[in-house]
Amino acid sequence: MTDFTFLCERGPLPLLVSMPHVGTALPPELAARMTPAALQVADTDWHLPHLYDFLQGMGANMLVALNSRYVIDLNRDPEGKSLYPGANNTELCPLTTFEFEPVYLPGQEPDVAEVEARVQRYWKPYHVKLAEELAALKAKHGYALLFDAHSIKSVLPRFFDGRLWDINLGTGDGASAAPAIGPALLAAAESVPGYSAVLNGRFKGGYITRAYGDPAGRVHAAQLELSWRVYMDEGGSFAFDEALAAGVRPLLRRVIDTFIEEGVRAGRA
Secondary structure, rough: OOOEEEEEOOOOOOEEEOOOOOEOOOOOHHOOOOOOHHOOOOOOOOOHHHHOOOOOHOOEEEEEOOEOOOOOOOOOOOOOOOOOOOOOOOOOOOEEEOOOOOOOOOOOOHHHHHHHHHHHHHHHHHHHHHHHHHHHHHHHHEEEEEEEEEEEOOOOOOOOOOOOOEEEEEEOOOOOOOOOOHHHHHHHHEEEEEEOOOOOOOOOOOOOHHHHOOOOHOOEEEEEEHHHOOOOOOOOOOOOOHHHHHHHHHHHHHHHHHHHHHHHHHHHH
16 A cells, blocks of 8 residues: 555564655755755664565564655654653654754745644554554454564664664553564574674664554564664665675564564463
């Protein structure tokens, strides 16, 4: 199923993979108001559908955003509440890039009414579909698994010191999934040599993970924030690196397989 704002594909597994930041599209009327820096859409979660190309063959369900996060951030609270109080955060409709460059030309920033209009036009359809798909999976299988896939530049002083871990798993400090799931995912990631991994570190899970993860209600959610350095060029070309990707794909597959296995156990508990 294709909508103007997202792509939804279904499979037989109880797993829904959400990719809210992979879109690069900018509506022309918004692009005309944006700076040259913003038009590069540099803060995209680049190439994740290609990197996770094994998902469809597994039978996973997928929800993939088409528009850039500069239109609206689908992984933020619609009321603009901070995900990480005290840390530097970007807005629901970002005004600056991750490098603090302005997104809009002077005087072209969205006002409160425009932000609300974007919530209605772009944010809500994605979340309505996400909720519908999870409800359908739960009705069919008795439980549902939500995996929120992200990636980010490995060095971004705005958000963290030094270089980020390669594999950043989040379960909202254990609130979004059954207790055994987070540690099992971390063990799966650590079982593949050559990559650093952490659970509930700098990235614990964004709005999607926290809002939809409901272990008591048999919906288990986890986020993976992947460092760009493990699969692509971080130097400005944003090019996919097939050799790097071939190295990290087995790790990603192992994490996904583990999530499904642990989800089955939690779903039957």
